[in-house]
Amino acid sequence: xxxxxxxxxxxxxxxxxxxxxxxxxxxxxxxxxxxxxxxxxxxxxxxxxxxxxxxxxxxxxxxxxxxxx
Amino acid sequence: xxxxxxxxxxxxxxxxxxxxxxxxxxxxxxxxxxxxxxxxxxxxxxxxxxxxxxxxxxxxxxxxxxxxxxxxxxxxxxxxxxxxxxxxxxxxxxxxxxxxxxxxxxxxxxxxxxxxxxxxxxxxxxxxxxxxxxxxxxxxxxxxxxxxx
Numbered sequence: 001x002x003x004x005x006x007x008x009x010x011x012x013x014x015x016x017x018x019x020x021x022x023x024x025x026x027x028x029x030x031x032x033x034x035x036x037x038x039x040x041x042x043x044x045x046x047x048x049x050x051x052x053x054x055x056x057x058x059x060x061x062x063x064x065x066x067x068x069x
Numbered sequence: 070x071x072x073x074x075x076x077x078x079x080x081x082x083x084x085x086x087x088x089x090x091x092x093x094x095x096x097x098x099x100x101x102x103x104x105x106x107x108x109x110x111x112x113x114x115x116x117x118x119x120x121x122x123x124x125x126x127x128x129x130x131x132x133x134x135x136x137x138x139x140x141x142x143x144x145x146x147x148x149x150x151x152x153x154x155x156x157x158x159x160x161x162x163x164x165x166x167x168x169x170x171x172x173x174x175x176x177x178x179x180x181x182x183x184x185x186x187x188x189x190x191x192x193x194x195x196x197x198x199x200x201x202x203x204x205x206x207x208x209x210x211x212x213x214x215x216x217x218x
Binding site: 031040 | 149150151152153155156214217218
């Protein structure tokens with residue numbers, strides 16, 4: 001799953017640690033989600049969406065759906 | 070153990086970390102105590118003490134492990150960070166796998182390798198399982214933690 005977390009974070013000038021603090025998770029979690037090594041659960045994805053005031057689908061994209069049929 | 074993957078620990082993680090290390094050291098100390106008892110280094114051994122007391126002493130090294138069996142699910146239930154939870158789970162699974170593999174291999178070798186030294190080592194192996202589990206999980210978690218720095 002691809003995501004725009006890094007872009008959204010950069011727009012707000014937040015470090016990974018800042019975002020981690022706001023989401024109440026570890027910095028490693030933010031790093032793993034950002035780099036696509038870890039897909040967040042639905043509750044965490046909702047928390048991220050709420051924090052950035054954006055719909056989930058605008059932050060997370062299903063990379064499978066982009067593949068040609 | 071979490072200290073190795075995350076420098077700033079929550080109070081819950083700090084508590085789990087402390088209990089985990091206590092388990093590790095308690096198992097090692099009780100194991101040495103049990104060995105000393107079995108070898109008669111404590112001044113008494115089986116036959117000198119009442120049977121139930123002797124059996125209780127034999128089972129002592131398992132007590133911290135039983136504690137860990139309650140401690141780990143309790144911690145996982147309370148841990149809010151799902152990523153750290155996944156790392157701990159993965160590390161513990163690896164921790165379980167390593168002693169199992171060593172025990173299985175040692176079990177097969179027992180048939181083909183009768184020399185006394187190896188035999189006594191194989192006999193001791195199951196008793197070292199808990200420490201092996203703790204150490205493997207510790208190393209696995211520190212390596213996993215470094216991957217996501």
